[in-house]
Amino acid sequence: MKMKFAVGDQTYEIRPISQEDLEAILEVYRQCEDFLALGPVPTASMEMVLKDLEISKNEGGIFCGIFVQDGKMAGIIDYVPENYGGDPKRAYLALLMIGAPYRSQGLGQAVVKAFEDEIRKDARITTIMSGVQVNNPQAIKFWQRQGYRIVSGPILHPDQTTAFDLRKDLDGIVDL
Ligand SMILES: CC(C)(COP(=O)(O)OP(=O)(O)OC[C@H]1O[C@@H](n2cnc3c(N)ncnc32)[C@H](O)[C@@H]1OP(=O)(O)O)[C@@H](O)C(=O)NCCC(=O)NCCS
Numbered sequence: 001m002k003m004k005f006a007v008g009d010q011t012y013e014i015r016p017i018s019q020e021d022l023e024a025i026l027e028v029y030r031q032c033e034d035f036l037a038l039g040p041v042p043t044a045s046m047e048m049v050l051k052d053l054e055i056s057k058n059e060g061g062i063f064c065g066i067f068v069q070d071g072k073m074a075g076i077i078d079y080v081p082e083n084y085g086g087d088p089k090r091a092y093l094a095l096l097m098i099g100a101p102y103r104s105q106g107l108g109q110a111v112v113k114a115f116e117d118e119i120r121k122d123a124r125i126t127t128i129m130s131g132v133q134v135n136n137p138q139a140i141k142f143w144q145r146q147g148y149r150i151v152s153g154p155i156l157h158p159d160q161t162t163a164f165d166l167r168k169d170l171d172g173i174v175d176l
Contacts, residue, residue, distance in 0.1 A: 001062065003114040007106050013067045014077060014114060017053075021065055024073040025049050028065075031099035038135050040160040052078070052095070061094055066111055074102040077111055082122060084129055091119045093130040112146045120170060130166040131155075140164070 003014040017025060029036070029044035036042050056063040056078045066075040075098035084092035093115065098108050119125050132139050134154045143166050144150075152165035 001118075003118050005110050005114045007110045011069050012074070012107070012110070014064045014111065015067065017063055017065045017076070021073065022046065022049065024065065025076060028073055028076055028097060028099045031101065032097045034100065035097060035136070035139075038133050038161075056094065059092075059094070061092075066098070066107070068102075073099075074107060075099055075111065077115060079115060079119075081119065082125060087127075089124060089126045091125050091128045093128060108142060109146065116168075116170070126170055128168045128170065130168075131163040132166055133161050133163045135162070 001016060005012055005014075026044060026046055026049050029049055033042060033044055036044060036048075041048060053063055055061075059080055060083065061078050061080045063078045064076065065073045066077060068074050076095065077093070077097075078095040080092040080094060082088060082091060084090040093112075096108065096111065098111070116128065119128060128148075130143065130148060132143055132150075140150070146168070148166040148168045150164045151167045154162045154164060156162050
């Protein structure tokens with residue numbers, strides 16, 4: 001479940017978070033308030049972090065920190081490795097947030113690749129689903145560059161965000 005990768009000469013590790021990481025997660029959330037501002041609750045809080053951890057747990061998710069070599073947390077990724085929506089072939093990338101100081105250095109792209117390599121270890125998984133808020137054009141561009149296609153119209157979710165469904169097929173055939 002641990003994923004290691006490098007960007008340039010910096011190495012990173014993705015691993016499931018533990019109780020001691022809560023403050024660091026909150027700090028990443030604070031560094032992502034530009035993103036939170038696109039949704040219903042613009043301000044980061046421990047309550048928000050704990051709620052997201054609870055939702056992840058209930059959906060069979062693995063909530064991970066993205067750690068720099070020095071131990072600092074640069075971001076988080078939350079994913080469901082299998083059986084998403086009752087389909088054994090589907091994984092789900094629920095949330096990816098890179099803290100503002102760590103963005104635009106190729107880290108987001110490297111995290112997505114490390115995550116996909118991990119998912120591909122389970123040969124049953126053919127499809128990764130995700131979602132992106134309709135009012136986040138930079139993220140839409142980012143996901144399309146990683147090979148994710150928009151496969152729905154705008155959907156209003158219970159958390160009051162409006163998002164497109166995203167999909168990437170892992171057999172290497174990408175419909176462009
Ligand atoms: C969207 C997000 C995950 C992208 O992560 P990131 O680490 O900034 O992404 P990358 O650096 O891999 O790619 C982003 C940009 O950096 C560029 N880039 C890639 N490698 C690079 C490198 N080695 N050096 C400099 N720039 C690089 C990319 O071309 C891309 O360019 P553009 O956005 O200017 O067109 C991140 O910005 C984020 O967490 N945002 C807030 C939360 C959010 O919106 N999450 C998505 C929710 S679905």
